[in-house]
Amino acid sequence: MIKKTLYFGNPTYLSMRNNQLVVKLPEVEKNDTLPEKFKKNSEVTFPIEDLGVIVLDHKQITLTHGLIEMLLENNTALITCNSNRMPVGLMLPLCGNKTQTEKFSAQIQATDPLKKNLWQQTIKAKIKNQADVLRKFRSCNIRNMEYWAGDVKSGDPDNYEARAAAYYWKEAFxxxxxxxxxxxxxxxNNLLNYGYAILRAVVARSLVSSGLLPTLGIHHHNRYNAYCLADDIMEPYRPFVDAIVLTIIDSGEIFEELSQTIKTQLLQIPIIDVMINGRKSPLMVAVSQTTSSLVQCFEGKLRKIKYPEFVM
Structure with missing residues (x-):
């Protein structure tokens, strides 16, 4: 089932009742002249089990502790934004899988050759998807990108990721x-940052659900980064965010500020269609296939991560 993404950008009361997220507006609740029946009818509810990502983008949003607990039990990612309305925080459950200890052990014991091989697959998929973005939106030569994607070696010692990035960003805009x-x-960059933050939450949520530690990366290592593995696994998915941003730019829309219209488009990231394992799938569902295959790679049951491609 495709999980919903909810965005709250105004003063709001969020609580829980009967396993439902209840949305109330302060201006309605505080108005004593309004009848109780009207207040009751103004409430909006969502089944918590249907929620995948919630974005909180206003200082006057109130959540009950009971709601937070239930959201985390259902593996809903909570994103909080700062005064500039950019995502700055992410809350995820500590336990998201019944056999979590076994999967942690397999992840921790992964050998360097395995991790280098997984990184090779990751960079191949990323460069290929970047080439597809340029093929779809720009008329530039992409034969070099295709060559680099095919020539990536274990661990990417030739740093084709950086070469591809330098060419890609020069041609993208x-x-x-x-x-x-x-x-x-x-x-x-404001649009890219916002989109990547949404994507990062989707990937981190799926990693936890698959029983993995988002902190322990296969390539990224930073003592201050709690989501190194999410940053690794989201790499081949970044071009899908780029494609949305290029669509916005090419439409002539003003992009210096993150308007509500632009945010609405970027919040569609979890449900855009991608190709994975030969089938069309919403991105959020595809991410779960990717993280599930990563677990099996750590456990020695698979040799290849399932990564997405563009629907051409």
Whole structure:
């Protein structure tokens, strides 16, 4: 089942009743002149079991502890935003799988050759998907990208990921002079950052659900990063976010600020269609197949991670 993504960008009361997320508006609740029946009818509810990601984007949003507990029990990712309305926090359950200890053990005991092989597969898939983005949106030559994708070796010692990235970002936004990809760089990096934050939450949620530790990466290692494995596994999925951003830019929409219209488009990331294992699937469902296959690679049951491709 496709899980829902909910976004709250205004003052809101969020609570739980009968395993339902209950949404109330403060201006309605505090208005004593309104009849109770009207207040009751103004409530909106969502089954908690249907929720995958919730984005909290306002300082005056209130959540009950009971709701938070139930959301985490159902493996719902909670994203919080800062004063600039950019995602800064992510809350996930500590336990998301019944055989978690066994899977932790397999992940921790993974050998360096295995991790290098998994990283090779990851970079191959990422560069291939980047090439498909350029093929779909730009008229530039991508034979070099295709060559690099095919020539990636175990652990990517030739750093084809960086070579591909340098070429990819130069060609992705030809209408923007001297575009540089970076978290603190100028727009449309704001759109990319927002989209990647949504994607990261989806991947981290799925890793926990599959019984893995998001902290222990196969390539990324940072003592201050609690989501190294999520940052690894999301790499081949990033081009799907890029495709949405390129669609927004090419439409002529003003992108210097993250408008509500743009956020609405980026919040569709979990449900966009991708191809995985030869079948069309929503991205969030595809991510669960990817993380499940990663577990089996750690356990020695599979040799290849299932990664997505573009629906061409």
């Amino acid at each position: 030809p209408q923007i002079d001297n575009f540089v990809r970076g978290r603190e760089e100028s727009p449309p």
